[in-house]
Amino acid sequence: MSCGKCNTVISPAKSAVCITCDTSYHPVCTKLKTLTNYKINKDFWNCDLCLSKLKNISTRNKKTDISYVDESDLNYDLDSVKTDFRNVLQKIEALSKKIVTIETSIKFCSDSIDDFSSKLESAVKKISVMENKIEFYEQKCNKLEKEVNFLKGNICNAEQASMINNIEISGVPKTANENVS
Numbered sequence: 001m002s003c004g005k006c007n008t009v010i011s012p013a014k015s016a017v018c019i020t021c022d023t024s025y026h027p028v029c030t031k032l033k034t035l036t037n038y039k040i041n042k043d044f045w046n047c048d049l050c051l052s053k054l055k056n057i058s059t060r061n062k063k064t065d066i067s068y069v070d071e072s073d074l075n076y077d078l079d080s081v082k083t084d085f086r087n088v089l090q091k092i093e094a095l096s097k098k099i100v101t102i103e104t105s106i107k108f109c110s111d112s113i114d115d116f117s118s119k120l121e122s123a124v125k126k127i128s129v130m131e132n133k134i135e136f137y138e139q140k141c142n143k144l145e146k147e148v149n150f151l152k153g154n155i156c157n158a159e160q161a162s163m164i165n166n167i168e169i170s171g172v173p174k175t176a177n178e179n180v181s
């Protein structure tokens with residue numbers, strides 16, 4: 001592969017390729033001068049030869065065609081493209097800083113959520129333990145209530161039984177300090 005201008009060897013990675021004639025050039029052999037300039041204009045770069053042909057056509061036609069820029073326009077465009085590019089780069093940098101901040105807070109949030117869900121899990125476990133205890137005590141309570149009622153009934157029966165055994169004796173004069181039991 002050789003340069004369309006100086007005819008010396010050129011490596012494809014470092015060459016500028018014209019979109020019109022498909023010829024490769026050393027960027028330094030063209031008005032581009034640097035590979036960086038080429039990379040910025042890669043998709044619409046015409047070699048100097050094609051550009052002058054295009055200029056002749058456009059001046060002959062007296063038609064303004066925005067795809068055929070003249071040299072001064074191209075330089076102007078290069079500068080504005082560079083500025084735009086730098087602005088975009090700065091914005092990307094600012095954005096990536098913001099993304100890092102957001103990532104940090106997302107990580108914090110997810111850690112908090114993890115912490116919260118483990119707490120919730122242990123709370124749920126405690127609640128179910130308590131529910132079991134409550135059920136146990138409710139059963140115990142019912143049992144005790146039944147026992148109390150049963151004992152009350154026993155006491156009642158015992159009282160009635162003792163009343164039956166009590167014989168009321170009347171007509172016996174009461175003596176002071178007499179043992180009646």
Ligand SMILES: [Zn+2]
Binds near residue numbers: 004005029
């Ligand atoms: Zn060359």
Ligand SMILES: [Zn+2]
Binds near residue numbers: 018021
């Ligand atoms: Zn060309």
